[in-house]
Amino acid sequence: MYTLVTLRSVPDFAVGYVRDLRARWALEEAGQPYSVQTIGPEDQMSSTYRQQQPFGQVPVLLDGDQPIFESGAILRHLGDQLGLMPTGARERQLAEMWLYAALNSVEPYFGAFAELDVFHAGEAWVEARRPGLEAMAKRRLGDLEAWLSGSDYLAGTFSVADIMMSTVLRLLDSSGLLEQFPAVSAYQARCMDRPAYARAVAAQVALYAPKQAAA
Amino acid sequence: MYTLVTLRSVPDFAVGYVRDLRARWALEEAGQPYSVQTIGPEDQMSSTYRQQQPFGQVPVLLDGDQPIFESGAILRHLGDQLGLMPTGARERQLAEMWLYAALNSVEPYFGAFAELDVFHAGEAWVEARRPGLEAMAKRRLGDLEAWLSGSDYLAGTFSVADIMMSTVLRLLDSSGLLEQFPAVSAYQARCMDRPAYARAVAAQVALYAPKQAAA
Numbered sequence: 085m086y087t088l089v090t091l092r093s094v095p096d097f098a099v100g101y102v103r104d105l106r107a108r109w110a111l112e113e114a115g116q117p118y119s120v121q122t123i124g125p126e127d128q129m130s131s132t133y134r135q136q137q138p139f140g141q142v143p144v145l146l147d148g149d150q151p152i153f154e155s156g157a158i159l160r161h162l163g164d165q166l167g168l169m170p171t172g173a174r175e176r177q178l179a180e181m182w183l184y185a186a187l188n189s190v191e192p193y194f195g196a197f198a199e200l201d202v203f204h205a206g207e208a209w210v211e212a213r214r215p216g217l218e219a220m221a222k223r224r225l226g227d228l229e230a231w232l233s234g235s236d237y238l239a240g241t242f243s244v245a246d247i248m249m250s251t252v253l254r255l256l257d258s259s260g261l262l263e264q265f266p267a268v269s270a271y272q273a274r275c276m277d278r279p280a281y282a283r284a285v286a287a288q289v290a291l292y293a294p295k296q297a298a299a
Numbered sequence: 300m301y302t303l304v305t306l307r308s309v310p311d312f313a314v315g316y317v318r319d320l321r322a323r324w325a326l327e328e329a330g331q332p333y334s335v336q337t338i339g340p341e342d343q344m345s346s347t348y349r350q351q352q353p354f355g356q357v358p359v360l361l362d363g364d365q366p367i368f369e370s371g372a373i374l375r376h377l378g379d380q381l382g383l384m385p386t387g388a389r390e391r392q393l394a395e396m397w398l399y400a401a402l403n404s405v406e407p408y409f410g411a412f413a414e415l416d417v418f419h420a421g422e423a424w425v426e427a428r429r430p431g432l433e434a435m436a437k438r439r440l441g442d443l444e445a446w447l448s449g450s451d452y453l454a455g456t457f458s459v460a461d462i463m464m465s466t467v468l469r470l471l472d473s474s475g476l477l478e479q480f481p482a483v484s485a486y487q488a489r490c491m492d493r494p495a496y497a498r499a500v501a502a503q504v505a506l507y508a509p510k511q512a513a514a
Contacts, residue, residue: 131445134442134445134446138400138442138443138445138446139400139404139439139442140442141404150389150392152392152396153396153400154396154399154400154403154404155399155403156399156402156403157392157395157396157398157399160395160399161392174365177365177367177372177376180372180375181367181368181369181372183372184369184370184371184372184375184399184402185353185354185368185369187371187399187402187403188369188370188371188402188403188406188407189354189356189369191403191407192403192406192407192410192411195407196407196411204431207427208424208427209423209424209425209427209428210424212422212423212424213424213428216419224354227349227353227354227355228353230346230349230353231349231353
């Protein structure tokens, strides 16, 4: 039995983007039921929760009573359990490498660029920093463009690596950059056309909808 | 047979800090011989190398003829092969989670702070950005301090997760921040007192020494 631990409430801009989406998507791909447990700021600071998640972040996936933290480790774990890793040895290795690549060679750059407007709008340093961060994001998009040209998915067949990378790409949704990279754009659309993605987003949005309606 | 692919030459400030150190350290822990293959900028841009390393980065580990990219994936691979993963199921899971955590929840923040002075000294935005990045680095150091208080290593016994985290911590070597977190400082010293770490650094420095002597 899987239990997904996530935030009780989030700002409007984060609805649909909370990182539990990655775990939800994998679970939905496999038609795997799961329950949701929500936490608040007091839990995030508690030593009990820090034993499960040392940074007080979400998500945590409880597999039975075993807590798994870091969305990369959660997807790697679910990939094996739910048949979302490729079957060939080399393709499995590729999926693992791309999981790490999405988290360390791509997301930090996309995140730094996206955060300029999400978290730092109007701060004194933002406009001077923007060109460098935009250039680095475009460099990584170009690297991805070359890899994805002629390939539907990162490791041959759809895998947890694609759940990770396509959710990382969403950091640039409103940047106008993705449209400059046709293979990357087509790849993201291919991933997000999957019914399990839509179900995962809907499930996350539904969790926060009552609070929004009541606000 | 392992072959480590790394850069033919690097700037002085990078000697001892090139990311191949993580792979070297793991190989040295196991007393595992390996050969080194060096590449230059023309290789990094070539489509042949991009098939092995989609971002043109180093290191690549060749396990026989199978290329592995991303230092996280390399350490995970060597962890199993060289006995550098814990043996208990829960401890193995912890080591895997901490590998991802070091790369996604810690390194991006330490790296952004360290790069202010390494790559961006004197740029217009740096001083306005510094307090926010320093605060985030200290927050992560505080999280680590809590986890490491009372533990020698991240996952019980020494593992590839510690190779990863202690090399990530080196990003802050000259920041003056580490000294404010005694459990983290003691942990880093504990890791770096290992003879295999010293051998790994020496091997990397030796690769670049002839060029430096000739310059």
